[in-house]
Amino acid sequence: NAGVTQTPKFQVLKTGQSMTLQCAQDMNHEYMSWYRQDPGMGLRLIHYSVGAGITDQGEVPNGYNVSRSTTEDFPLRLLSAAPSQTSVYFCASRLLGGAEAFFGQGTRLTVV
Amino acid sequence: AQRVTQPEKLLSVFKGAPVELKCNYSYSGSPELFWYVQYSRQRLQLLLRHISRESIKGFTADLNKGETSFHLKKPFAQEEDSAMYYCAAEGNQGGKLIFGQGTELSVKP
Numbered sequence: 001n002a003g004v005t006q007t008p009k010f011q012v013l014k015t016g017q018s019m020t021l022q023c024a025q026d027m028n029h030e031y032m033s034w035y036r037q038d039p040g041m042g043l044r045l046i047h048y049s050v051g052a053g054i055t056d057q058g059e060v061p062n063g064y065n066v067s068r069s070t071t072e073d074f075p076l077r078l079l080s081a082a083p084s085q086t087s088v089y090f091c092a093s094r095l096l097g098g099a100e101a102f103f104g105q106g107t108r109l110t111v112v
Numbered sequence: 113a114q115r116v117t118q119p120e121k122l123l124s125v126f127k128g129a130p131v132e133l134k135c136n137y138s139y140s141g142s143p144e145l146f147w148y149v150q151y152s153r154q155r156l157q158l159l160l161r162h163i164s165r166e167s168i169k170g171f172t173a174d175l176n177k178g179e180t181s182f183h184l185k186k187p188f189a190q191e192e193d194s195a196m197y198y199c200a201a202e203g204n205q206g207g208k209l210i211f212g213q214g215t216e217l218s219v220k221p
């Protein structure tokens with residue numbers, strides 16, 4: 001099993017560019033989520049999904065879009081990148097109801 | 113609002129000393145509570161969860177519903193415990209998993 005796979009590992013964007021961070025899991029987990037990790041701020045939830053076709057906003061959703069067309073994939077889209085979106089992004093998946101979350105290796109994004 | 117608070121950004125102790133990483137939560141109802149750990153250059157991973165009432169790598173966590181706290185403890189710290197520790201909570205509705213700000217634990221020889 002590959003677990004949770006994120007691509008790319010590193011990305012540099014110019015302000016105003018768009019891009020999609022990919023996340024895939026092969027564990028048939030209902031729940032998938034995206035977090036950003038910033039020094040002193042911990043992990044903040046951007047968007048999450050409890051199943052295909054269902055998404056909801058987390059703590060810091062502005063500037064990001066998501067969709068969940070399949071159980072396996074949960075891409076995160078930045079429509080117009082801003083320097084404030086420079087961060088490390090983590091995707092996670094889990095079964096619902098108190099189960100362990102499995103994380104991807106992270107994507108380090110720099111917006112210049 | 114649902115919130116998880118870790119008041120200490122950095123905790124530095126010597127090897128063999130006791131360790132307590134603090135976590136407080138603000139949730140309606142009874143959330144599920146977790147501790148996650150991120151070692152250097154490794155993925156974030158589950159350390160322990162309240163529902164299992166287990167001890168992992170010598171760590172335990174006590175739930176105090178009156179104080180809404182879930183502090184992580186270890187009686188004798190080891191250098192390999194140096195890492196970033198995150199407290200997390202899942203509410204009764206929707207499965208949303210919220211993390212605290214994280215505490216960096218540094219264990220000195």
